Amino acid sequence: MAIHGTSETPARFPRATASMVASRASVSVATVSLVASGKTDGRVSADTVIRVQQAIADLHYVVNRVASSLATGSSNFVILVAPDISNPFFARVIAGVREALGSSYQLLLSVTDSGQMPQLESVRELLAFRPAGLLVDAPSARLMQSLVVDEPIVFLDAPGADAGAPAVNLDVVRGAEALAVHLAERGHRTVAYLDSVTAASTFALRRRAFLAKAQECGMSPIETPRARSTIDVGSAATEFAKVWPAWQRAGVTAVVCATDTHAYGVLQVAHSLGVRVPEQLAVSGFDDLPFSAMSHPSLTTVELPARKLGRAAADLLVALIEGRAPDSGPPLMPSRLIIRDSTGGFVNGAA
Amino acid sequence: MAIHGTSETPARFPRATASMVASRASVSVATVSLVASGKTDGRVSADTVIRVQQAIADLHYVVNRVASSLATGSSNFVILVAPDISNPFFARVIAGVREALGSSYQLLLSVTDSGQMPQLESVRELLAFRPAGLLVDAPSARLMQSLVVDEPIVFLDAPGADAGAPAVNLDVVRGAEALAVHLAERGHRTVAYLDSVTAASTFALRRRAFLAKAQECGMSPIETPRARSTIDVGSAATEFAKVWPAWQRAGVTAVVCATDTHAYGVLQVAHSLGVRVPEQLAVSGFDDLPFSAMSHPSLTTVELPARKLGRAAADLLVALIEGRAPDSGPPLMPSRLIIRDSTGGFVNGAA
DNA sequence: ATCTGGACATTAACCGTTTAACCCAACCAC
DNA sequence: GTGGTTGGGTTAAACGGTTAATGTCCAGAT
Numbered sequence: 144m145a146i147h148g149t150s151e152t153p154a155r156f157p158r159a160t161a162s163m164v165a166s167r168a169s170v171s172v173a174t175v176s177l178v179a180s181g182k183t184d185g186r187v188s189a190d191t192v193i194r195v196q197q198a199i200a201d202l203h204y205v206v207n208r209v210a211s212s213l214a215t216g217s218s219n220f221v222i223l224v225a226p227d228i229s230n231p232f233f234a235r236v237i238a239g240v241r242e243a244l245g246s247s248y249q250l251l252l253s254v255t256d257s258g259q260m261p262q263l264e265s266v267r268e269l270l271a272f273r274p275a276g277l278l279v280d281a282p283s284a285r286l287m288q289s290l291v292v293d294e295p296i297v298f299l300d301a302p303g304a305d306a307g308a309p310a311v312n313l314d315v316v317r318g319a320e321a322l323a324v325h326l327a328e329r330g331h332r333t334v335a336y337l338d339s340v341t342a343a344s345t346f347a348l349r350r351r352a353f354l355a356k357a358q359e360c361g362m363s364p365i366e367t368p369r370a371r372s373t374i375d376v377g378s379a380a381t382e383f384a385k386v387w388p389a390w391q392r393a394g395v396t397a398v399v400c401a402t403d404t405h406a407y408g409v410l411q412v413a414h415s416l417g418v419r420v421p422e423q424l425a426v427s428g429f430d431d432l433p434f435s436a437m438s439h440p441s442l443t444t445v446e447l448p449a450r451k452l453g454r455a456a457a458d459l460l461v462a463l464i465e466g467r468a469p470d471s472g473p474p475l476m477p478s479r480l481i482i483r484d485s486t487g488g489f490v491n492g493a494a
Numbered sequence: 495m496a497i498h499g500t501s502e503t504p505a506r507f508p509r510a511t512a513s514m515v516a517s518r519a520s521v522s523v524a525t526v527s528l529v530a531s532g533k534t535d536g537r538v539s540a541d542t543v544i545r546v547q548q549a550i551a552d553l554h555y556v557v558n559r560v561a562s563s564l565a566t567g568s569s570n571f572v573i574l575v576a577p578d579i580s581n582p583f584f585a586r587v588i589a590g591v592r593e594a595l596g597s598s599y600q601l602l603l604s605v606t607d608s609g610q611m612p613q614l615e616s617v618r619e620l621l622a623f624r625p626a627g628l629l630v631d632a633p634s635a636r637l638m639q640s641l642v643v644d645e646p647i648v649f650l651d652a653p654g655a656d657a658g659a660p661a662v663n664l665d666v667v668r669g670a671e672a673l674a675v676h677l678a679e680r681g682h683r684t685v686a687y688l689d690s691v692t693a694a695s696t697f698a699l700r701r702r703a704f705l706a707k708a709q710e711c712g713m714s715p716i717e718t719p720r721a722r723s724t725i726d727v728g729s730a731a732t733e734f735a736k737v738w739p740a741w742q743r744a745g746v747t748a749v750v751c752a753t754d755t756h757a758y759g760v761l762q763v764a765h766s767l768g769v770r771v772p773e774q775l776a777v778s779g780f781d782d783l784p785f786s787a788m789s790h791p792s793l794t795t796v797e798l799p800a801r802k803l804g805r806a807a808a809d810l811l812v813a814l815i816e817g818r819a820p821d822s823g824p825p826l827m828p829s830r831l832i833i834r835d836s837t838g839g840f841v842n843g844a845a
Numbered sequence: 846a847t848c849t850g851g852a853c854a855t856t857a858a859c860c861g862t863t864t865a866a867c868c869c870a871a872c873c874a875c
Numbered sequence: 876g877t878g879g880t881t882g883g884g885t886t887a888a889a890c891g892g893t894t895a896a897t898g899t900c901c902a903g904a905t
Contacts, residue, residue, distance in 0.1 A: 160891060171855050176893060188853060208622040209569075210891035212560045213860050220623070228603065229585030231726075237579070237605065249619065252579070252603035254588065268600065271559040272571070293509075376785035407758075408788060414765075415790040433728035437759060439766040511861060522885050527863060539883060561861035564890050 159202035168198035175199075179206050218275050220249040221460065224266060225280040226343065228254050232402070232430045232449050233280070236299070239453025240278065243461065248275055262286050270294060276460045281343035295463035299456040300345045309463060311456040311476070315345065315429070316352040318445030318478030322399065322427060323356035325443075325480060331397040331425065335365040335390050337379060337409065339401040346401050349429055349445075353399055365395060380408030387416065396424060397486065403428035403435050403444055410438060410485070425486040440484035448476045510553035519549040526550075530557050569626050571600040572811065575617060576631040577694065579605050583753070583781045583800050584631070587650070590804025591629065594812065599626055613637050621645060627811045632694035646814040650807040653699045660814060662807040662827070666696065666780070669796030669829030670703035673750065673778060676794075676831060678711035682748040682776060686716040686741050688730060688760065690752040697752050700780055700796075704750055716744060731759030738767065747775060748837065754779035754786050754795055761789060761836070776837040791835035799827045 161172045161179070168175070170191060177187055178195040187195075198204070212218040223240060225233060241250055251274075255265045263286050269277065276295035279286065284303050297309045304310035326334055334357055339346050350366075357364040367386060379400065390398070400406040406428035413420050420426050420440055428435065431446035455476060462469045512526045519526070521542060528538055529546040538546075549555070563569040574591060576584060592601055602625075606616045614637050617630065627646035630637065635654050648660045655661035677685055685708055690697050701717075708715040718737060730751065741749070751757040757779035764771050771777050771791055779786065782797035806827060813820045 162891080172892075173856080173894075174854065176891095177854095180893085182894095185851095186853070191853080205618055205622045207564075207624065207891055209560055209563045209624045210860090211893075213558075213564050213862090214891075214893045216860070218560075222602070228579050228588070229582055231580050234580030241605070250605070251573070252605070254592070254601070254603070267556055271556045273558065273560045377788045378784075380785070380788040408785070411785075411788060411790045433726055434731070434759070434762075437728045437731040437762060439762045513861080523862075524864080524885065524887095525883090527861095528884095531863085536882070537884080542883080558861055561890090562863075564860090564892090565862040565864085567890070 159204040160207070161204070164195065164198045164202055164204045167202065168195045170195060176206075179204070212273055216273075218273055219247070220251055220274055221276045221278060221457075222251050222253055222269050222272070222274045223278040223280065224253045224255050224262075224269065226254070226256055227341070228252060230402075231404070231432050232447070235449035236280070236453040236456075239450035239455075240457040241453075242450075243454040243457030248461070248464075263289055276464045278456055278460055281341075281345065284344075295460055297456050297460040297463065299452060300343060302344045302348045309459060309469070311452060311459060313345065313447050313452055314475040314477050315349050315445070315447065316478075318429070318447070318480050319349055319352035320356040321480035322443075322445055323353050323360055323362070325482060326397050326399075326425065326427075326486065327357070327360035327362055329397075329425065329486060331362060333363045333365065333394045334397040334399060335367055335386075335395045337367055337383065337398055337400045337405055339405065349401055365390070365393060376404045376408040376411075378408070379405035380412045383409045384412045384416070387412070387418070398424060398426055400426070400428040403430045403432045403442060406442055406444070406485075407434070407438060410440075410442070421485050421487045427486050431481055435481075436483070438485075440487070443483045443486040444481050446479045446481050448478070452476050510555040511558070512555070515546065515549045515553055515555045518553065519546045521546060527557075530555070563624055567624075569624055570598070571602055571625055572627045572629060572808075573602050573604055573620050573623070573625045574629040574631065575604045575606050575613075575620065577605070577607055578692070579603060581753075582755075582783050583798070586800035587631070587804035587807075590801035590806075591808040592804075593801075594805040594808030599812070599815075614640055627815045629807055629811055632692075632696065635695075646811055648807050648811040648814065650803060651694060651696045653695045660810060660820070662803060662810060664696065664798050664803055665826040665828045666700050666796070666798065667703040667829075669780070669798070669831050670700055671707040672831035673794075673796055674704050674707035674711055674713070676833060677748050677750075677776065677778075677837065678708070678713055680748075680776065680837060682713060684714045684716065684745045685748040685750060686718055686737075686746045688718055688734065688749055688751045688756055690756065700752055716741065716746060727755045727759040727762075729759070730756035731763045734760045735763045735767070738763070738769070749775060749777055751777070751779040754781045754783040754793060757793055757795070757836075758785070758789060761791075761793070772836050772838045778837050782832055786832075787834070789836075791838070794834045794837040795832050797830045797832050799829070803827050 161175045165172045165175045174187060174191065175195055177183055178192055179199065183192050208218065221244060223237070227233060244250055253269055255262055262283050266277070266279065266286060276297070279296060279298050281300050282298045287298060287301060287304055287308060297311060298304055299311045300313065301310045302312055336350055336353060338350050354364045354366065398409060400409060406426050409426050410420060413424055413426070418424050427443040429445045429447060431444045435442040435444050459469055512523045512530070516523045516526045525538060525542065526546055528534055529543055530550065534543050559569065572595060574588070578584060595601055604620055606613055613634050617628070617637060620628065627648070630647060630649050632651050633649045638649060638652060638655055638659060648662060649655055650662045651664065652661045653663055655663070687701055687704060689701050705715045705717065749760060751760060757777050760777050761771060764775055764777070769775050778794040780796045780798060782795045786793040786795050810820055
């Protein structure tokens with residue numbers, strides 16, 4: 144803070160400790176601790192408080208979270224473990240989590256790409272940092288069983304979770320079924336499903352829900368080899384280019400993609416192959432990413448409340464951490480079908 | 495490990511401490527510590543080692559990183575601070591970082607969206623966790639000045655960094671200039687630049703480099719209001735839709751986007767407006783995202799070696815952490831122009 | 846003059862590891 | 876038998892906070 148000479152002192156971090164602050168303010172470290180954590184309710188006199196605060200400011204003292212955490216046995220950060228951070232859908236989940244955490248807890252992310260170290264080991268290591276809690280996206284079944292712990296842990300996107308497990312899920316089924324109904328009403332008879340390789344069980348759920356309902360509605364669903372890579376436009380595009388001839392022969396008039404990004408790839412390839420969407424081919428996805436409203440044609444999709452999911456998960460986690468009874472909010476975030484132009488076609492003369 | 499009754503014991507984590515392990519193996523905690531960290535070179539007898547290891551396994555003991563970190567004054571994780579994790583470009587940076595860190599250091603991510611808490615404060619809090627090192631993407635100028643610390647810190651994507659500062663950068667200039675030359679050669683006279691709002695100085699650099707070279711090549715560059723939101727397809731699409739009429743009147747025949755995702759938005763809007771790319775309008779971007787090769791038309795773009803950037807930054811950081819002299823590798827990762835179909839048009843009869 | 850109580854501040858124990866210093870038995874050389 | 880190793884282990888002092896318990900001082904009541 145002192146301005147000496149011409150230039151402001153750059154805010155160096157001399158790693159001030161509480162005892163350094165203490166001696167500068169001529170008090171004990173205990174007092175410093177009290178002041179630093181704001182527990183001065185009648186335990187520290189007003190002028191001592193300002194003396195200590197001054198010293199803290201002068202020295203740029205920041206309490207050492209490591210020591211603090213060791214002493215109290217608790218911490219102020221939460222780790223979100225996820226296999227794929229870069230998914231735009233996931234960005235919204237993160238936003239929701241941060242909203243719910245507010246300023247009480249810091250959020251740290253850990254990418255645990257499936258493969259690598261078994262997820263379980265990786266989580267174990269993370270736990271060694273003694274976070275206040277853990278949010279685990281798309282947990283493996285093995286992980287969920289093994290982690291029935293006292294640790295505050297919340298799973299998200301874990302359709303396989305036991306009823307008792309602290310998990311927050313998306314109700315993809317509703318949306319997937321609505322989509323099947325929608326396509327059936329449009330008169331489609333043969334529909335294809337373009338899946339993702341990602342192991343996340345949420346994808347398996349989307350597929351199963353759609354395919355089942357499609358059958359029920361009297362359509363012939365075609366399951367397909369999965370797109371090569373993770374959730375990425377390019378892989379879906381190449382995959383679609385490869386299977387389209389066969390699909391065409393099979394009479395496919397609609398393709399449902401596991402995620403909107405895949406659908407973008409399909410739209411582009413369809414365009415370059417001269418396949419008209421939606422007249423010749425209806426295309427749809429899941430997620431309702433921002434671009435889906437802007438694409439040409441705009442994309443019919445199942446909206447998944449990503450942000451809400453994140454918020455609900457974090458709320459639950461905080462409740463767990465603080466020992467409060469879970470808010471018992473709806474454990475299933477509802478999905479919603481958004482009908483746009485990409486399925487606007489009329490096939491077989493149906494409505 | 496004990497199998498009692500019918501079901502395997504789920505791998506609970508009773509938070510075993512070293513002393514619990516110690517008493518189970520009838521040794522001192524010091525010995526446990528030695529065994530746990532593998533420093534048994536002739537200091538611990540073979541059978542004691544296996545006794546302790548057995549106890550560790552039985553109790554699922556994992557050393558408490560908090561205590562360990564406090565005792566040693568060092569840690570085994572690195573925090574990567576970034577404003578926007580969801581950018582697919584950034585996903586590649588992360589991949590590079592993880593490659594370079596290997597298994598020696600864990601990577602944790604912290605999203606510090608500009609706005610919120612001033613970046614500087616936020617980094618200060620992060621430092622309180624005593625990470626082994628910090629990687630800061632797109633640091634504010636203020637942050638860089640204030641953090642001239644003893645802490646191992648590496649900035650990435652920090653074009654404004656002092657020569658001395660530990661920073662790893664992209665040489666966007668080369669690619670941006672190549673792009674300007676390319677467009678000039680194609681005969682374009684009036685080109686527009688669609689920027690991003692993101693404060694990251696790397697964007698400022700892209701714009702300046704392109705615009706300067708464009709002038710130099712005799713073209714009339716048009717600067718533009720920036721796209722509303724961060725790096726997102728949708729915002730670029732709406733922005734383009736809004737400015738296109740004016741651009742058209744001004745005779746714009748080429749638009750350069752700050753990132754490929756913006757370009758996707760432009761391509762879509764152009765398509766729906768009936769503007770033919772590249773015949774009427776050349777479109778290009780930066781980043782060479784995977785989809786850029788698949789889009790229709792395929793996108794001319796400046797490839798930025800994201801993965802390399804991440805790897806170089808992490809390598810440098812590790813060198814700093816371990817007190818080794820920096821490998822003095824090339825501090826500037828070269829960019830490269832990739833010419834595809836979206837700028838294949840011929841304007842004004844030029845070659 | 847003694848006792849009670851409140852307001853402030855300090856002491857000291859503790860959190861779970863690490864690690865330097867120390868201890869002890871056994872073995873060897875002289 | 877004395878003295879030096881050496882392998883194999885333990886003790887105890889940190890690390891930097893937190894917090895319950897303890898003091899000290901002094902005002903006011905008895």
